Amino acid sequence: MALSPSIHDAVGVRLARVDQRYTKLRRLLVETLAVAARPLTIPEIVASTPRLPQSSAYRNVTTLMEVGVVCRVPGTDDHGRYELAEELSGHHHHLVCTHCGRVEDVPATPRLELALDDAARAVTDRQGYQVNEHRFDQLGLCPDCRHP
Amino acid sequence: MALSPSIHDAVGVRLARVDQRYTKLRRLLVETLAVAARPLTIPEIVASTPRLPQSSAYRNVTTLMEVGVVCRVPGTDDHGRYELAEELSGHHHHLVCTHCGRVEDVPATPRLELALDDAARAVTDRQGYQVNEHRFDQLGLCPDCRHP
DNA sequence: ATGAGTGCAAAGGCTTTGCATTAGG
DNA sequence: CCTAATGCAAAGCCTTTGCACTCAT
Numbered sequence: 001m002a003l004s005p006s007i008h009d010a011v012g013v014r015l016a017r018v019d020q021r022y023t024k025l026r027r028l029l030v031e032t033l034a035v036a037a038r039p040l041t042i043p044e045i046v047a048s049t050p051r052l053p054q055s056s057a058y059r060n061v062t063t064l065m066e067v068g069v070v071c072r073v074p075g076t077d078d079h080g081r082y083e084l085a086e087e088l089s090g091h092h093h094h095l096v097c098t099h100c101g102r103v104e105d106v107p108a109t110p111r112l113e114l115a116l117d118d119a120a121r122a123v124t125d126r127q128g129y130q131v132n133e134h135r136f137d138q139l140g141l142c143p144d145c146r147h148p
Numbered sequence: 149m150a151l152s153p154s155i156h157d158a159v160g161v162r163l164a165r166v167d168q169r170y171t172k173l174r175r176l177l178v179e180t181l182a183v184a185a186r187p188l189t190i191p192e193i194v195a196s197t198p199r200l201p202q203s204s205a206y207r208n209v210t211t212l213m214e215v216g217v218v219c220r221v222p223g224t225d226d227h228g229r230y231e232l233a234e235e236l237s238g239h240h241h242h243l244v245c246t247h248c249g250r251v252e253d254v255p256a257t258p259r260l261e262l263a264l265d266d267a268a269r270a271v272t273d274r275q276g277y278q279v280n281e282h283r284f285d286q287l288g289l290c291p292d293c294r295h296p
Numbered sequence: 297a298t299g300a301g302t303g304c305a306a307a308g309g310c311t312t313t314g315c316a317t318t319a320g321g
Numbered sequence: 322c323c324t325a326a327t328g329c330a331a332a333g334c335c336t337t338t339g340c341a342c343t344c345a346t
Contacts, residue, residue, distance in 0.1 A: 021320055021325060042310085053328055058311060060326090074222025078336095079310085093267075095277050106271055115263035119241075120286055123254055129243050131288040138268055139283065143276040169345055171301065190335085201303055206336060208301090226311090227335085 007034060007088055014067040025052060029060050030069070030084070039073040039081035039094070039103045075101050076139065086133075093136040099145035106138070155182060155236055162215040173200060177208050178217070178232070187221040187229035187242070187251045223249050224287065242283070245290035252290070260284070 011030055012022040032049045033040065040048070046057050061082050064070035069088065073081045076098050083089065083105075091113075095104040120131040159178055160170040180197045181188060188196070194205050209230050212218035217236065221229045224246050231237065231253075239261075243252040268279040 019325080023320070023326065025327075054310095055312080055329075056327060059313095062312090063326095072224070072226075076220070078220075078226050078228055080226055095271060095275065095279075097277075098280070104275065104277075106275065109267065109270070112263050112267050115260050116284070119257065119260050119284070122257070123243060123286055127243065127252065127254065128291040128294070129245075129252075129286070129288050130294055131243075131286045132246070133287045135283065135285040135287065136264070136267070137283040137285075138271055138277070138279045139281045140277050140279040146276070146278050167300080169300065171345075173302075203304075203337080204302060207338095210337090211301095
């Protein structure tokens with residue numbers, strides 16, 4: 001499960017900025033998220049990261065969110081799902097299975113991004129919001145749930 | 149706060165289908181959501197609906213979700229937010245304030261919808277998902293949080 | 297009349313926190 | 322060395338549930 005060292009470097013720098021350390025557990029957590037390439041719940045993170053206590057998982061996910069390395073992804077239930085920030089993993093959208101709750105990444109396309117940017121501009125003009133990012137999720141049934 | 153009776157009719161029909169009753173509390177809840185015209189948290193619903201106990205709010209929101217009258221909207225935190233289903237309120241997208249968590253409705257535009265439909269088709273073809281609906285949320289700062 | 301809905305309070309489950317210990321820089 | 326991070330267990334908080342009572346049809 002080799003992982004581009006540039007990711008670790010970037011994480012280390014962001015943590016150092018606020019006097020936080022890039023410890024072994026934090027590395028493991030980042031590896032887990034990078035390898036998964038899809039948003040994971042805390043139980044999933046704990047299950048796929050050996051010797052990571054639940055409380056450390058919660059605390060480190062929070063810490064990594066604060067430095068912009070990890071972000072929370074909404075599913076259909078209210079379980080938090082987490083993935084590497086788009087700055088590290090690249091911009092993408094999500095496929096959410098409404099039956100089993102699983103969330104998959106899907107790459108963004110230029111044509112779509114242009115349309116979404118237009119929408120952002122319209123909203124800024126009309127409602128006074130300052131739009132900084134967007135989420136585009138497609139909800140439906142994953143292959144497994146389509147063919148049970 | 150008059151509300152189009154057609155909404156109540158539609159809700160009544162859907163509840164009757166599964167032998168459930170359109171009680172006074174359920175009417176109040178639907179009124180609250182209709183008037184708000186934005187997704188509300190349970191505490192917000194309770195606060196703006198006189199004599200609605202918290203447990204009834206949770207139970208009725210659940211019931212109304214089961215009959216497709218209400219749906220859950222993801223924000224940035226893990227608090228559930230609820231609004232009338234799009235079938236009753238019309239298709240729209242969301243503006244989420246990343247600072248205060250407030251969620252606003254914003255109408256969908258035809259041009260954007262076309263682009264989103266294209267994206268859905270691509271995903272169905274490539275990843276075998278059956279896409280049934282989408283969510284498009286724009287995240288940023290609401291006017292209040294921009295000018296504190 | 298009869299089953300669904302209500303309301304209170306208690307139970308549940310995920311998440312956060314306190315505190316003593318360990319380890320990173 | 323000195324502060325941050327860890328790990329366990331206890332506390333919190335939102336949400337769900339049990340049970341007796343009330344209401345809608």
